[in-house]
Amino acid sequence: MAVLEVNSSNTKNEASGLTTVKQNRGGLEGVVAATTALSKVEGAAGRLIYRGYSVRDLAHTTTFEEIAHLLWFGHLPNRAELSDLKARLAAERTLPEVALAALRILPPETAPMDALRTAISAWGACAIQNKPTLEQAIALTARFPLILAAFYRLRIGLDPLDARPELGNAANYLYLMHGRMPAEEFVRALDSYMVMLSDHGMNASTFTARVVASTESDMASAIVAAIGALKGPLHGGAPSKVLDMLRAIGTIEQSEEWLRDTITGGGRLMGFGHRIYKTTDPRSEELKELARLANSHDLALAKHVEERALALLDELKPGHEIHTNVEFYSSVVLDAVGLPGDFFTPTFAASRIIGWTAHVLEQSANNRLIRPNSDYIGPLQAHFVPIDERSN
Ligand code: ACO
Numbered sequence: 048m049a050v051l052e053v054n055s056s057n058t059k060n061e062a063s064g065l066t067t068v069k070q071n072r073g074g075l076e077g078v079v080a081a082t083t084a085l086s087k088v089e090g091a092a093g094r095l096i097y098r099g100y101s102v103r104d105l106a107h108t109t110t111f112e113e114i115a116h117l118l119w120f121g122h123l124p125n126r127a128e129l130s131d132l133k134a135r136l137a138a139e140r141t142l143p144e145v146a147l148a149a150l151r152i153l154p155p156e157t158a159p160m161d162a163l164r165t166a167i168s169a170w171g172a173c174a175i176q177n178k179p180t181l182e183q184a185i186a187l188t189a190r191f192p193l194i195l196a197a198f199y200r201l202r203i204g205l206d207p208l209d210a211r212p213e214l215g216n217a218a219n220y221l222y223l224m225h226g227r228m229p230a231e232e233f234v235r236a237l238d239s240y241m242v243m244l245s246d247h248g249m250n251a252s253t254f255t256a257r258v259v260a261s262t263e264s265d266m267a268s269a270i271v272a273a274i275g276a277l278k279g280p281l282h283g284g285a286p287s288k289v290l291d292m293l294r295a296i297g298t299i300e301q302s303e304e305w306l307r308d309t310i311t312g313g314g315r316l317m318g319f320g321h322r323i324y325k326t327t328d329p330r331s332e333e334l335k336e337l338a339r340l341a342n343s344h345d346l347a348l349a350k351h352v353e354e355r356a357l358a359l360l361d362e363l364k365p366g367h368e369i370h371t372n373v374e375f376y377s378s379v380v381l382d383a384v385g386l387p388g389d390f391f392t393p394t395f396a397a398s399r400i401i402g403w404t405a406h407v408l409e410q411s412a413n414n415r416l417i418r419p420n421s422d423y424i425g426p427l428q429a430h431f432v433p434i435d436e437r438s439n
Pocket of ligand 1 (some may be wrong): 152169243280281282283296310314315316317318319320321322323364367372374
């Protein structure tokens with residue numbers, strides 16, 4: 048594989064290998080790892096596009112199913128195409144027996160992301176072995192909410208419910224969790240959230256999925272690996288920690304001291320900062336709008352914490368351009384629509400699944416093994432000593 052050394056951090060990748068920067072700060076910063084027609088993150092401009100469309104426009108005007116069609120098929124669907132895709136998703140909204148069995152043996156205190164990863168792995172072992180296909184992408188997307196809702200209900204001693212064929216993805220998810228028809232404004236808010244979280248360039252979990260796909264492994268393995276990458280707090284694990292942070296702060300009066308102490312103590316404020324965005328994440332502005340669904344205390348506290356956090360990060364971390372990221376208001380919105388805190392990251396996964404699967408399909412269609420280099424910094428000529436002669 049060709050590994051190019053360049054001076055710029057934004058060089059177009061011609062081969063399907065990796066392009067590296069000299070003087071990198073680790074973390075593959077500035078590395079172009081793939082060619083994609085799916086989404087583009089414009090970090091300086093604060094813009095995110097899916098196949099040419101601004102996500103800020105799509106968030107108001109489309110549904111999750113339309114974005115699935117856009118990412119998988121390459122264009123926004125007409126009415127007939129949309130109803131065909133909805134029917135295919137509805138047909139897959141059944142909980143695989145093996146996934147349910149796996150959920151049943153997990154202790155109730157299992158983190159829902161771990162439960163999701165385990166259920167997908169168990170189901171994948173039995174059902175998803177071949178070259179990645181669109182049918183697998185549809186089945187995975189349809190079943191993520193079922194698996195999550197089933198685990199939620201099992202852990203509180205309730206039986207999982209059957210999906211309702213007349214409901215779409217977001218409405219089914221809320222219905223399957225709580226066993227009652229969700230309010231329309233909650234469905235719409237969750238749908239907008241899922242549209243906005245569907246894809247995001249070469250983020251850590253998508254990269255992970257593409258690396259696995261590039262070895263010609265199967266779709267389930269790529270998605271299980273992506274779930275593992277997403278759950279870390281530096282990636283998708285942040286939103287429940289935002290909620291924890293807001294609860295720990297508690298009141299507007301205590302926020303200044305809490306935030307200052309955290310930053311000066313070397314801690315990170317959850318929901319702030321991003322590798323690519325050096326301005327406000329466009330999704331965070333839309334989510335701030337949706338956060339009006341929250342109760343007035345929670346919303347006022349979140350807005351105040353955001354304002355003070357930005358001012359303090361500017362003062363105490365000058366030059367780093369740390370802005371509000373997608374996770375800050377995600378936590379307020381997901382809390383407002385009635386999802387438990389430890390289901391925030393799994394809900395992110397249930398949105399990103401269409402991006403992950405689209406990337407796996409894109410990688411598989413034009414594959415070259417992703418295999419970067421490393422800079423070895425250890426000794427080159429160590430003297431070998433037999434085990435019985437070693438003193439330490
Ligand atoms: N709070 C306090 N300081 C921060 C924060 C933050 N949220 N983010 C970055 N910094 C500081 C770092 O401490 C560092 O300062 P230093 O040079 O004085 O040590 C400097 O900014 C640069 O930080 P890096 O870690 O090099 O920046 P990187 O691009 O690797 O970090 C990241 C991006 C991981 C998202 C970071 O901003 C962070 O940890 N944020 C908090 C967690 C979070 O919100 N994660 C969700 C990200 S969005 C997503 O993945 C969907």
